[in-house]
Structure formats: structure tokens, C-alpha cells
Amino acid sequence: MDFDFSDDQEQLRDAVRKWVDKGYDFERRRGIEAAGGFSREAWDELSELGLGGLYISEDDGGLGMGPVAGMVVMEELGRGIVLEPFAQTLIAGGVLSGYAGADVKDAWLPRIAGGQALVVLAHHERKARYRTDVCEATATKAGDGWTVSGTKGVVPAGDQADAYLVPATVDGKIALFLVERSADGVAARGYGTQDGGRAAEVVFDKAAAALVTLDGLTALEHAVDIGIAAICAEAVGVMDKTLAVTVEYMNTRKQFGVTIATFQALRHRLADMKMQLELARSMSYYASLKLNAPTAERRQAVARAKYQLGVSMRFVGQNAVQLHGGIGVTDEYIVSHYFKRLTQMEMSFGDTLHHLGEVSARMEETAGVFA
Template sequence: MVLAYQERKARYRLDVCEAKATHSSAGWSLSATKDMAPAGDHADAFIVPATVDGTIALFLVERNASGVTTRGYGTQDGARAADLQLVNAPASLITTDGLAALEHAIDIGIAAACAEAVGVMDKTVAITAEYMNTRKQFGVAISSFQALRHRMADVKMQLELARSMSYYASLKLNAPADERRRALSRAKYQLGTSMRFVGQQAVQLHGGIGVTDEYIVSHYFKKLTQLEMTFGDTLHHLGEVSARMQDTAGVFA
């Protein structure tokens, strides 16, 4: 079972939903187009947000139900995803308070993605440091070059910033909804910034080998790029943080 919530026009906003649910004597039916459902071509069922009388509700749709089609494809990090098309597909209502439930689920997903990203960055930094201690130029290890040592110091700083914000995200999961949403957007923004910096610097410090499919760092870089866009990219969460700064006159609680 996977969550299929993304729509092209929504641009990561959870309150924008064009999917429609209708109720009849036979039960609920959904018409919707959802993009990038993770592992959607292997899932047995989908949790789908749809609007009912102007509000968002959550529904369960079985994969083998009538009116359900999926188009699967590979993602850049080697995983799978699928676009989901529903045409009057029979569905079961989960909750009419769909937006609140969806926001909580996405926040949990953000915290998990942040933790995963820290692990990927940690491994990327370790491999890069080992490579720099091994690779020689002008008869010495490139880790002895001051300019490269400074770049590695910046990479380590971004990693530790990301680690701290990942802890912060997990600690805020049980906070009141407004506080939780603010905290998770802050965390995802910092993680997105750190992921991009660490990934790019790791590739640069390796040189050409850093982008070859035969070398693990290129796959870590792809994974970090994918995670940066998962549950809202860095620009989206910067906008969320900015909007909430306006609500509090720029003062964070």
C-alpha cells in the first residue's frame, strides 16, 4: 500500500487537490490523476486524497479495482514509481479530515527522509575522505592540499547542520500541528541545502570518477538529489518557512 497524493498543478502543496470523489448508493468512486506514487507499479492498494464538497478526504483504492491504471517507471536513484489514473474507480472512505491526516503523514515522511539523507551524506563524506587520503598528485595525497581540506571542512559542517536538523525534525513530530509543520519545513530546507552541497562537493573532489555508474559516490549523489525533491523541494520549503515568518513577524518560537 502506498500514498498517491502528488498532482502536477499542486507543486507540492497539500491543500491543492483536483481529484474528485462522488458518493452514490453503490458507494464511493474516485476520478483522479496522481503522479510519482513510490513503488506504485508494485503496490496492491493506494491511499488517495480527493475532494468531497470542497474539503479533502482520504480514500483507499484497490489496485485490481475497475477504472485503475498505472504507468510504472524507474527513478534516477534506481527505485520505482508510477503515475496513477483513476476513472470512477470504487473506493473506501478512510477519513473526511483528510488534509490534517495527510499533513501529519507527510511530516513523518519528511523526518524519515531527513534521517535517511544524513546516513547517505555520512557515507558519502567518509568515502570522499578515504579517496582524498589515497589519491596522489605531485607525489602527495590530495588531502594534504589546504584548499581541498577547507572544502572538506565545509562539507563536514553541512553534514553536522543536517544531522542536528534531522534530530530536530524527529523531536517535533508530536508537537501541535502548526508548530510541527513549521519545524519540518525548516528541517527539510536545511537538509535540502546540505544534500546539494555535500553531493556536489563529493563529485568535484573525486573528479571524473565521481559521476561514473561504476563508482558508488555517483549513486549516492543521485539518491541525495532524489531525496531533496521528496515531500517538497528546497525552494518549496523555503517558501513555507518564509510564509510562517510573516505570520510571526519574523520571530521563530
């Protein structure tokens, strides 16, 4: 199998990497974190690169480059631990392109592609944990439209977004709706997250909504899988940079008159971190390449990938801190921020134990052999 990237994908990687290196350094990130965890200015700069249309067809105003291009971008954003939730744009673009009717597509896809609208997935509920089939929010027909009522938690940049993708039950089945933040009956309470980003609790009280699809569970599962693939790619970028910073530190930090990089036991630890990174990278590729596969195959692939990424994120993050010593957990040093981001990503869209259960449930007759 050919894993070489196309010229367009390499140019895309180079453009995003240059922006991260020059326009989103550690000091700017700390400033955005201190200001609340989201910067509309930084979001606009990302949009100017044309990234919003990666999952949106050219007919709808996008680039139509697909999952591999999304993976490339997320890796580079991971290297800079960018706080703005670009994965949510991939989710919105993919879901609306695949499931929405013409009226919703025409109203929102060009705006998402151009960066004028930030649309985020609002699906977490207190009783659901990581299950997508548990939903207490309800939707009711109201004339020619719909209204949605319910509460969603941990919504990425929920008090800054322009609209939400909201699953809600209709006659006992989950449907998916699009609700604007400016609609009457919508209240968002924002807060900072552990990794420096921003989320919100969003309450919908008979808020006007546009129907995306009545087959909401299928669409929601696809949205979550897009999110998992994006998280996996971002984590590869975070781990890659974490390892590089750790190697640089070990080549400068001296103990007993020599750099600690000369100690064999510590070199073995670095080799183990590199192995976990490469395992994670291969599974990230696997997840992205399976995003357009049939549902059962796709769901199985992303569960496998998220499990391996969870193991790798924990190993690389914890060992980076251990190899740095006390400085590795100080707020002034970047490794602590990589570690916090890896820790939060490990629990996003289902933690490692959850996805181990998903992998186990889908083994069927293969008895653990990946068919």
C-alpha cells in the first residue's frame, strides 16, 4: 500500500506548519488560554488558509480533499497544541454534506467552508457517558419547523460557536438537528477546560431548529467517528512534538557532568516512546482511510485506532514528564501543556477502556485477529 502523500497534501501540510510555527507560538497560545481558551482572530487566520472546506465538495463551496487532508491538517495543529476546535469543522462539514437536505446545505456549507460559521457537535449528556444511543433531549414539530429542548455538556467552544449539531429524540428515535446559538431558548455557559481550551454547557428550551436527518443515530455515529479520526491525527502531532522536545532536553540537561541522553536506561525509554508514537501514527492512518468505509467496518476501525492512541498518549505523555523531572509539570514549560492535551484527548469521544470494550464487542469470529 502506498502511504506517500500527494503534492497537494504536502503543500497543505507545509502551509499549516508555517502558520503554527510563525503565527501560533507558545506565548500566543498561553495568552489565548488566559483570555478564555478561544480566539476568533486565530480562528479567522485558520479560515484564511481555506481549511474549512476540506470535507465539503467544490459544488458546496469547499475543497473536497477528504479525510487524508483532514488528517494532515490535524497533525500539524497538534504540533502547536492549537486551542481552536478545528476538528469540529471537519465533523460539521462531513455530517452536513452526507446527511442534510439541500436547504440546510445551501444555508450552511458555504459559510462553514469559508470560515464565516463555526458549527460544533453538541451531543454529550450526563447519563450517556460515551454512548451515542442515549439521548434525553427531545424535538417537537412546530409548524413547518422544529423545536429542541434539552441540555448538552462539554460542547467545544459552545459559547462562541455560531450553531450546534444537536441529537434529539423524535417518537423514541434519535434525529439530528441544527440549532443556531442566537435562537430564542438557547443559553450557553462557557468555561475553561483542563488543557486550556474552552467548552460550555448549553441549554435548549424549545429552541427553533432545522432538521438535518431523522436517521440521527447513524449521522451521530458518523460524526463521532470523524471526531475520533481527527483526535487521533492531532494526538500524533502532539506526541511527535512532545518526543522532540524531550530529546532536545535530554541532550542539554547534564547530570554527573554528562548529558542525560548518554544514560542507556533513559535512551531505552526514548526508544519505547518512539515505538508508541509510530504505532499511533499507523493506527491514525488506518482510522482516516476507513472513514468512507461501510458503517460496521468504519466503526470497528476507529475503535481500534482510538484504543491504540489512548495507550500511546498515556505512555508518551507520562514518560515525557518523568524524563523532564519537576520542570515537566510546571505551567511555564511547554511539556506540561502537551501532557494536559494528551490526557484530555485520551478521554475525548470515548476513553481507552470504552474503546477496548468496543473492539472486543466487534471481534466476532476473528478471535482478536484483525480481518
